[in-house]
Amino acid sequence: MTDTRMLDQGTQPIRFARGWHCLGLASDFADGKPHAVQGFGTKLVVWQGGNGELNVLDGYCRHMGGDLTQGEVKGDHIACPFHDWRWGGDGKCKEIPYARRVPLRARTQRYETVVRNGQLLMWHDPEGSAADHELLPPELPDVMTDKYTPWSWHTKEINGSHCRELIDNVADMAHFYYVHFAFPTSFRNIFDGHTATQFMESKGRPDTMGGGYGDENSTLKSVATYYGPSYMINWLEVDYKGFITEVILINCHIPTGPTSFTLQYGISVRKPEGLDEKTCAYIAERYTESFGDGFLQDVAIWENKVAVQNPLLCEEDGPVYQLRRWYEQFYVDVADIAPEMTDRFEFEVDTTKANEYWHAEVADNLAKRAAAEADAEAAAPADA
Ligand code: FES
Ligand SMILES: [Fe+2]
Numbered sequence: 001m002t003d004t005r006m007l008d009q010g011t012q013p014i015r016f017a018r019g020w021h022c023l024g025l026a027s028d029f030a031d032g033k034p035h036a037v038q039g040f041g042t043k044l045v046v047w048q049g050g051n052g053e054l055n056v057l058d059g060y061c062r063h064m065g066g067d068l069t070q071g072e073v074k075g076d077h078i079a080c081p082f083h084d085w086r087w088g089g090d091g092k093c094k095e096i097p098y099a100r101r102v103p104l105r106a107r108t109q110r111y112e113t114v115v116r117n118g119q120l121l122m123w124h125d126p127e128g129s130a131a132d133h134e135l136l137p138p139e140l141p142d143v144m145t146d147k148y149t150p151w152s153w154h155t156k157e158i159n160g161s162h163c164r165e166l167i168d169n170v171a172d173m174a175h176f177y178y179v180h181f182a183f184p185t186s187f188r189n190i191f192d193g194h195t196a197t198q199f200m201e202s203k204g205r206p207d208t209m210g211g212g213y214g215d216e217n218s219t220l221k222s223v224a225t226y227y228g229p230s231y232m233i234n235w236l237e238v239d240y241k242g243f244i245t246e247v248i249l250i251n252c253h254i255p256t257g258p259t260s261f262t263l264q265y266g267i268s269v270r271k272p273e274g275l276d277e278k279t280c281a282y283i284a285e286r287y288t289e290s291f292g293d294g295f296l297q298d299v300a301i302w303e304n305k306v307a308v309q310n311p312l313l314c315e316e317d318g319p320v321y322q323l324r325r326w327y328e329q330f331y332v333d334v335a336d337i338a339p340e341m342t343d344r345f346e347f348e349v350d351t352t353k354a355n356e357y358w359h360a361e362v363a364d365n366l367a368k369r370a371a372a373e374a375d376a377e378a379a380a381p382a383d384a
Pocket of ligand 1: 063
C-alpha cells in the first residue's frame with residue numbers, strides 16, 4: 001500500500017446531456033439547403049423550409065437509411081436522395097410521391113428548435129421529454145441590433161476529450177494566471193438550479209503578451225453563466241486605460257461522441273458610443289481577436305489533458321466537486337435529479353495568497369528580463 005495518489009480517469013458517460021444545445025448561427029442554416037451537423041452520436045439534418053421555419057431531424061431516413069443531409073429541400077420538407085420520401089419538421093413522413101399512401105406511424109426523430117439571440121438552439125433529452133422553454137438562455141437586449149457588432153462565430157472540433165472536461169473551467173481560479181496570463185483578483189461561483197456562474201475580476205500580467213485577459217493595461221470584470229449543460233454566456237467588461245468596452249462571448253458545444261464534441265464560440269462587442277463606425281469596427285475586431293485567442297488558450301489545454309474523476313485540490317481551487325454534482329443533473333433521468341445537484345451553492349475563493357506569490361513571480365520575471373536586455377545592449381557593438 002502506498003500513499004501515491006492514482007489518477008482515476010473514469011469512464012465517459014454513454015448518454016448525452018439533457019438540455020438546450022446551440023447548433024450555430026441561425027442565418028447559416030437559412031439558405032434552403034440541407035445542412036449536416038454531427039451531434040449526439042449521429043448526424044442531424046438541419047434545414048429551413050419554404051415557410052421560414054428551421055427544422056432538425058435525425059439525419060438518416062427511416063425508409064432505408066438514406067442520408068437526408070444529401071437530399072433536397074422541397075417546399076417545407078426535406079426529401080431523401082434515395083427514394084424521395086418527404087419528411088416534415090414535425091418528424092412525420094408527409095409524402096411518398098410514388099406510393100398510394102404513407103404508412104401509418106411513419107415518423108422519425110425530430111428535435112424542437114428555438115432561435116434565440118440569432119442562434120439556433122435545439123432541445124435534446126434521452127428520455128424524450130417536450131422542450132422546456134423555461135430553461136432557455138436569456139435574450140440579450142440590443143445584441144443583433146446596430147448597437148452591437150454582428151456575431152463573429154467560430155467552430156472547433158475537439159477529439160479525445162469528454163465535454164464535461166471543459167465545464168470544470170467554471171470553478172478554476174488559478175488557470176487564469178497560468179493559461180490566460182492574468183491576475184484573477186476576485187473569484188466567486190454560484191450554482192443554482194440549471195445555472196452555474198463564475199464571477200471573476202482580473203488584471204493582465206505585465207510580463208507576458210497575453211490574449212484577451214493578459215493585456216497589462218486592461219482590467220476585466222467577467223460574469224459567465226452556463227444555462228444548462230452546454231451553453232454559456234460570458235459578459236465581459238474591459239477597462240482599457242479607463243476606456244470601457246462591453247463584450248459578449250458565447251461558449252457552447254454539441255457532444256458528438258463519448259470522447260468528442262464540437263465547440264463553438266461567438267463574440268459580439270457593444271459599439272462604443274460617440275465613435276465613428278470605422279473606429280468601432282476596429283475596436284470590435286481587436287476584442288474579437290483577443291478574446292478568440294484567449295478562448296483558444298483553454299482549447300489547447302482541453303485537447304491535451306486527460307480526464308480525472310478524483311482531482312486533488314488545494315484551498316485556492318474553486319468548488320470543482322460541487323460543480324460536477326451540479327453538472328450531473330443533466331445526465332440522470334429527471335426523476336433522479338437530487339437536491340444537491342440543483343440547490344443554490346455559493347463559494348468565494350480567497351485569492352490573497354495566490355496573488356502575493358504571483359506578483360512576486362512577475363516582478364522577478366520583469367527584473368530578469370531587464371537584466372538580460374541590459375546585457376544584450378552592453379554586448380552589442382557600439383556602432384552597429
Ligand atoms: S431511404 Fe430515404 S427514401 Fe428510401
Ligand atoms: Fe479559461
